[in-house]
Amino acid sequence: MAQIIDGKAAAGRIRDLVKDDVDKFRSVTHRTVGLATVLVGDDPASEVYVTSKRRLSRQAGIEDHHRRLSADAGQDEVAAVIDELAEDDAVSGILLQLPLPKHLDSKALIDRIPWQKDVDGLTTTSAGLLARNAPGLRPCTPLGILALLRAEGIDLSGVSAVVVGRSELVGKPLAQLLLQQNATVTVTHSRTRDLATVTRTADIVIAAAGIPHLIGAEHVKAGAIVIDVGIHRSANGLIGDVDFEAVSPITSRITPVPGGVGPMTIAELLRNTIQAAKIQT
Numbered sequence: 001m002a003q004i005i006d007g008k009a010a011a012g013r014i015r016d017l018v019k020d021d022v023d024k025f026r027s028v029t030h031r032t033v034g035l036a037t038v039l040v041g042d043d044p045a046s047e048v049y050v051t052s053k054r055r056l057s058r059q060a061g062i063e064d065h066h067r068r069l070s071a072d073a074g075q076d077e078v079a080a081v082i083d084e085l086a087e088d089d090a091v092s093g094i095l096l097q098l099p100l101p102k103h104l105d106s107k108a109l110i111d112r113i114p115w116q117k118d119v120d121g122l123t124t125t126s127a128g129l130l131a132r133n134a135p136g137l138r139p140c141t142p143l144g145i146l147a148l149l150r151a152e153g154i155d156l157s158g159v160s161a162v163v164v165g166r167s168e169l170v171g172k173p174l175a176q177l178l179l180q181q182n183a184t185v186t187v188t189h190s191r192t193r194d195l196a197t198v199t200r201t202a203d204i205v206i207a208a209a210g211i212p213h214l215i216g217a218e219h220v221k222a223g224a225i226v227i228d229v230g231i232h233r234s235a236n237g238l239i240g241d242v243d244f245e246a247v248s249p250i251t252s253r254i255t256p257v258p259g260g261v262g263p264m265t266i267a268e269l270l271r272n273t274i275q276a277a278k279i280q281t
């Protein structure tokens, strides 16, 4: 029987560590730690994500600097808010909740965030620092996946890891982090021919394609570890990119949806926020 990897418990442990770290930082530096969340428009899923990021930040002792802009806010208006937060010493980290309304240029707005406050790790500078393996802030979901594997005691050196998806948010930075841990990494994407043949070679399959139940039993070799990044609302509640019922009996360990990678992403956001505060002092 596969062991279920408990992301909720692992995330709770990280948040406790962050809380201690924030307390220590405050008493040593006499400075606060603050997270600014910027939400443009009224996308219901984004509202849910931002609300839980703010709630868990506050619980970790991080000050809440939330900014809400209307769905028709212009590029200059959003840029001005980011610039103001960039200048504010009470703000350690800036998170621009994505996706933005279509009329806005997301890349240009993300790149206004100074890398030292880029707690989502999505600016061009942060991506360059990651590529060079230089100190900086890394994207939260890939960090969460690595932390989960570490918590499970999995040594990545030499293992064959197949990443399904090459997005700037998940697949690409994850592949780079896995490489830095000496995994043998293969990245697959929408143009990959015969996905199952590639994923069946993997000791670890990480599914981040954004397609419900893309990964079935035929995609996984016996005893592999499967990490499911996908989140989709269905009639049966939240489901992932992996067909859990079909795949879990074949695996040695697998993450559930919900309760796997999702909680780790927020925990790593909090960890990046205290990290950002330290970088700035």
Ligand code: NAD
Residues within 6 Å of the ligand: 141, 164, 165, 166, 167, 168, 169, 170, 171, 188, 189, 190, 191, 192, 195, 208, 209, 210, 211, 214, 229, 230, 231, 232, 261, 262, 263, 265
């Ligand atoms: P995206 O749409 O930006 O990227 C999807 C990637 O999958 C693309 O690179 C594409 O080439 C690849 N792809 C598409 N079809 C494929 C196929 N048939 N075979 C192989 N690759 C294929 O998505 P994203 O932002 O990377 O997110 C992926 C999923 O992860 C989504 O379901 C998203 O909701 C979820 N997500 C979860 C968390 C979390 O905290 N758990 C965080 C971020 C994203």
